[in-house]
Amino acid sequence: DQQVKQNSPSLSVQEGRISILNCDYTNSMFDYFLWYKKYPAEGPTFLISISSIKDKNEDGRFTVFLNKSAKHLSLHIVPSQPGDSAVYFCAASANKLTFGKGTLLTVNP
Amino acid sequence: NAGVMQNPRHLVRRRGQEARLRCSPMKGHSHVYWYRQLPEEGLKFMVYLQKENIIDESGMPKERFSAEFPKEGPSILRIQQVVRGDSAAYFCASSPRTGDRYEQYFGPGTRLTVT
Numbered sequence: 001d002q003q004v005k006q007n008s009p010s011l012s013v014q015e016g017r018i019s020i021l022n023c024d025y026t027n028s029m030f031d032y033f034l035w036y037k038k039y040p041a042e043g044p045t046f047l048i049s050i051s052s053i054k055d056k057n058e059d060g061r062f063t064v065f066l067n068k069s070a071k072h073l074s075l076h077i078v079p080s081q082p083g084d085s086a087v088y089f090c091a092a093s094a095n096k097l098t099f100g101k102g103t104l105l106t107v108n109p
Numbered sequence: 110n111a112g113v114m115q116n117p118r119h120l121v122r123r124r125g126q127e128a129r130l131r132c133s134p135m136k137g138h139s140h141v142y143w144y145r146q147l148p149e150e151g152l153k154f155m156v157y158l159q160k161e162n163i164i165d166e167s168g169m170p171k172e173r174f175s176a177e178f179p180k181e182g183p184s185i186l187r188i189q190q191v192v193r194g195d196s197a198a199y200f201c202a203s204s205p206r207t208g209d210r211y212e213q214y215f216g217p218g219t220r221l222t223v224t
Contacts, residue, residue: 004151034212043113043200043215044152089151096142096165097213099151 003027004092006100013107019077021103023090026071030092035064035075038087038102047088048075080107111136113203113216114183121222128188128195130219134203141184142213143176146198158184191223 005024013019021035031052036044050057050064050073057064063076077084085107090100114133122128134141139160144152157165158178169176173191178184188195198220202213 006151036215041217043115043202043217046212046214049212096154096157096168097152098154099144101149101151 002100003030004090004098004100006088006090006103008103009101010104010106013080013105015082015107015109016079019075019080019084019105019107021075021077021088021090021105023073023075023100024071025073025092027092027094027098028071029094030098032093033064033066033073034091034093034097035062036089036091036099037084038089044089077105080105082107082109113138113201113214115199115201115216115219117219118217119220119222121224122191123224124192125190128191128221128223130186130188130199130201130221132184132186132201132203132216134184134201135205135214138203138205138214140204140206141178142202142204143184143186144200144202146200146218148197152200155186188221191221193223196221196223 003026034049035047037047038044048059048062048064050066066073087102087104089102091097141158143155146152154168156169156176173189175187198218200218202215204213
């Protein structure tokens, strides 16, 4: 039973435009959410997080939005850059991290 | 400050052999987590350890898998009598604290291939 779902396996975006990556979860006990970025043959790198008491957190080009009633979060990257091309994992925490399957983002020059 | 170190980066074992994967957490981190990533899948939690203690092993297969984090030295994930289905990338992460608000820092992973 997948508690964290990333329904889009891949996303392709033009450089300079907005990238929106989506994530849905089912477990109401999750109270902290994170996004990780992963390049091939490397470990995931922490990107940004949000507590369940907030609905938005911003860090430079990256913004995470949380809609608790819909059990949905999204990561916005503006403007997108070719170096952002990677697999993005959504993760949710109750007392341990549960990861989605990831979305491969390709930013085309 | 060195990041999380894992070795070996690649490990090839024949069916029935033992695999030992090592993880050195970031300096100052006393919490270690192991994850497994199968092809086309996300990372799956296996075990959470503190020094000399297993805190949560709910994601570990009941047989053949064990983990330790001794007082001195790296954390070890041990897989006995490996089978082809054990082929995966194994990632270790560390954090300086536990609780509701924390980030885990990941190592580069060990890619295990069972032939």
